Amino acid sequence: MRIPCPYCGARDAHEFAYLGDATLTRPDPAAPDAEGRFFDYVYQRTNPVGAHEEWWYHAQGCRQWVKVARDTRTHAIGGATLARDVATSGEPV
Numbered sequence: 835m836r837i838p839c840p841y842c843g844a845r846d847a848h849e850f851a852y853l854g855d856a857t858l859t860r861p862d863p864a865a866p867d868a869e870g871r872f873f874d875y876v877y878q879r880t881n882p883v884g885a886h887e888e889w890w891y892h893a894q895g896c897r898q899w900v901k902v903a904r905d906t907r908t909h910a911i912g913g914a915t916l917a918r919d920v921a922t923s924g925e926p927v
């Protein structure tokens with residue numbers, strides 16, 4: 835599988851570290867039920883089939899975090915965006 839890093843271009847997936855599901859939102863640690871929410875956030879995961887968004891870290895390249903749209907069945911990459919561009923776009927991180 836090759837991941838199109840916005841800085842480096844298409845690179846082998848071995849250069850990247852998978853960091854997890856990019857569709858989850860980190861719970862508010864100040865919430866009264868924060869402990870339960872963090873338990874669910876960390877341990878209660880689904881195994882998505884099909885189109886999915888994931889965080890990848892280009893450890894052997896530019897060392898940027900990249901949000902990748904990937905089909906989990908075919909490993910087809912639908913696109914990649916730098917995490918900092920996602921953060922400044924107003925999209926939930």
Ligand SMILES: [Zn+2]
Nearest residue numbers: 839842895896
């Ligand atoms: Zn890169």
